[in-house]
Amino acid sequence: MNSPHWGPIPSVRRDRVVPPLLALVAFLAGWQLLVFVGNYPTFILPGPVVVGRRFVVAWTDGTLAPHVIATLAEIGLGFFAGALAGMLTGYVLARSRLANRVLSPYLVAAQAVPILALAPLIALWFGSGLFAHSMIVALIVFFPVAVSTMVAVRGVDRRLLEMARSYRVTRGQRLRMVELPAALPGILGGLRIGVTLAVVGAIVAEWTGGETGLGVLINLARGSLFDIPLMFAALLTIALIGVALYGVVLLVERRYAIPAS
Amino acid sequence: MSAEPGRALSEPGPPARDGSVPAIRLDGVRFGFKIDGRQTEVIGGLHLEIAPRSIVALVGPNGCGKSTLLRVIAGLLPARTGTVEVEGRPVAGPDSRVGLVFQEPRLLPWRSAFANIAFPLEVAGRDRDARERRVTDLLGLVGLRDWSRARPAELSGGMRQRVAIARALALEPAVLLLDEPFSALDSLTRERFNVELLRLWARIGATIVLVTHSIAEAVFLADRVLVLSPRPAQLVADVAVDLARPRLPGDLDAATVTRTAAEIRAHLQGATDDAFAVAAGDVPAHPQPDQAIP
Numbered sequence: 187m188n189s190p191h192w193g194p195i196p197s198v199r200r201d202r203v204v205p206p207l208l209a210l211v212a213f214l215a216g217w218q219l220l221v222f223v224g225n226y227p228t229f230i231l232p233g234p235v236v237v238g239r240r241f242v243v244a245w246t247d248g249t250l251a252p253h254v255i256a257t258l259a260e261i262g263l264g265f266f267a268g269a270l271a272g273m274l275t276g277y278v279l280a281r282s283r284l285a286n287r288v289l290s291p292y293l294v295a296a297q298a299v300p301i302l303a304l305a306p307l308i309a310l311w312f313g314s315g316l317f318a319h320s321m322i323v324a325l326i327v328f329f330p331v332a333v334s335t336m337v338a339v340r341g342v343d344r345r346l347l348e349m350a351r352s353y354r355v356t357r358g359q360r361l362r363m364v365e366l367p368a369a370l371p372g373i374l375g376g377l378r379i380g381v382t383l384a385v386v387g388a389i390v391a392e393w394t395g396g397e398t399g400l401g402v403l404i405n406l407a408r409g410s411l412f413d414i415p416l417m418f419a420a421l422l423t424i425a426l427i428g429v430a431l432y433g434v435v436l437l438v439e440r441r442y443a444i445p446a447s
Numbered sequence: 448m449s450a451e452p453g454r455a456l457s458e459p460g461p462p463a464r465d466g467s468v469p470a471i472r473l474d475g476v477r478f479g480f481k482i483d484g485r486q487t488e489v490i491g492g493l494h495l496e497i498a499p500r501s502i503v504a505l506v507g508p509n510g511c512g513k514s515t516l517l518r519v520i521a522g523l524l525p526a527r528t529g530t531v532e533v534e535g536r537p538v539a540g541p542d543s544r545v546g547l548v549f550q551e552p553r554l555l556p557w558r559s560a561f562a563n564i565a566f567p568l569e570v571a572g573r574d575r576d577a578r579e580r581r582v583t584d585l586l587g588l589v590g591l592r593d594w595s596r597a598r599p600a601e602l603s604g605g606m607r608q609r610v611a612i613a614r615a616l617a618l619e620p621a622v623l624l625l626d627e628p629f630s631a632l633d634s635l636t637r638e639r640f641n642v643e644l645l646r647l648w649a650r651i652g653a654t655i656v657l658v659t660h661s662i663a664e665a666v667f668l669a670d671r672v673l674v675l676s677p678r679p680a681q682l683v684a685d686v687a688v689d690l691a692r693p694r695l696p697g698d699l700d701a702a703t704v705t706r707t708a709a710e711i712r713a714h715l716q717g718a719t720d721d722a723f724a725v726a727a728g729d730v731p732a733h734p735q736p737d738q739a740i741p
């Protein structure tokens with residue numbers, strides 16, 4: 187089946203590709219200009235050409251790959267666990283007044299504590315391996331997903347629920363056939379926020395310790411290696427990961443979320 | 448619409464009251480809501496028997512509990528006291544013997560017309576083949592065979608309500624309850640839908656109970672018109688409509704129509720002055736109350 191979301195007319199796609207490309211070129215030119223005019227040394231602000239070259243080298247000589255894999259594993263595991271827990275909690279909060287009353291204050295309090303402050307504690311308790319890092323990712327993903335799920339499920343049209351009840355739906359059928367599809371756009375909105383936060387969470391987690399990961403690499407590049415272009419290359423990689431993951435969620439959204447009415 | 452083989456084309460006459468099991472029986476049904484901590488009675492002790500394959504219209508002032516009564520019959524709301532029986536067996540909770548069509552279509556916007564009609568069949572666990580066959584039949588019945596893949600947003604208001612009716616019929620209920628089903632439609636469409644509803648009724652042979660604000664509509668469709676009082680709803684009058692079937696607009700005994708409509712109006716007027724205002728003025732589809740049948 188062909189996807190309806192690809193622009194059928196070439197000029198439409200060109201419209202969508204050309205302006206962002208021009209913006210990118212302008213950004214890189216400005217950056218290079220800044221380095222040129224300010225005459226900054228490479229260890230303060232390397233130019234885009236230097237960073238680009240370092241990026242390519244770091245990929246080809248195998249410096250980046252293990253760190254990227256480690257970070258992606260943390261993001262994947264943590265996002266999955268955090269999003270799942272967030273959706274479950276959000277659903278329970280939406281459907282149980284008791285749970286809402288008991289849990290809500292703790293949730294808000296937990297969210298008010300910055301993950302940056304929590305990360306060292308988790309490192310202390312759980313070390314600095316994949317598990318501990320994924321846990322930090324999960325924690326940071328959890329809240330926006332839980333809240334958006336709660337709001338979305340609460341917003342499901344009561345008239346549709348009554349209609350479903352008149353056909354004697356079970357709880358499972360109601361969830362699968364009515365609540366989940368009706369709440370999906372809202373839930374996906376939460377996942378979209380969650381996926382970018384997951385990248386932040388992974389880097390923060392890696393700063394508290396660990397052997398591999400892009401956060402670790404940034405620390406190394408800034409410290410013992412003193413390779414600022416490498417640090418920029420790592421930053422670039424992080425940004426690309428964020429954009430790519432965001433794009434994946436967007437694709438899922440376009441494929442599955444049909445807005446109500 | 449072409450005739451389907453093996454099915455009677457003519458509408459059945461008024462139902463025989465031969466002591467057979469009534470399609471619906473209400474015995475002392477009371478229902479109340481708690482509003483601001485105070486119990487408010489909405490339905491106050493209703494006794495009713497509705498014959499199988501008949502059409503009964505419920506009329507009454509706004510907020511008198513007509514919609515609530517339909518929900519009690521459908522098992523969506525429990526009667527506080529008294530019993531509701533469909534085909535001689537009590538209704539306890541939502542029931543597949545009763546199909547309910549709401550005032551709004553209440554379709555699932557992410558599902559096609561086909562999948563919306565299939566919803567009750569999926570819930571009931573029918574297999575794919577059975578669903579396909581039944582939904583195809585129903586789409587034909589409501590004249591939407593060409594629209595099976597359309598989403599609700601792509602359908603007109605009238606088409607959506609037809610999908611909703613087809614969905615309510617999916618499990619072959621003995622009783623079809625309609626809560627002002629055509630109130631959102633313009634008067635011309637509404638008239639056409641009433642004719643279609645009668646044709647549908649003749650084919651499926653279900654008992655129909657419908658709530659309406661239009662005396663003209665009630666007279667055109669029903670065998671009996673039940674006039675309800677303001678809250679708590681009680682039966683004020685039970686008016687028989689002695690019009691031959693099949694009925695077509697413009698082909699009715701004008702004298703009977705006028706007399707019956709006047710009788711219903713008098714009962715409504717007797718119920719309250721407010722009720723008269725509702726019956727006479729608040730029905731945009733029928734702005735002229737004196738004109739009994741369009």
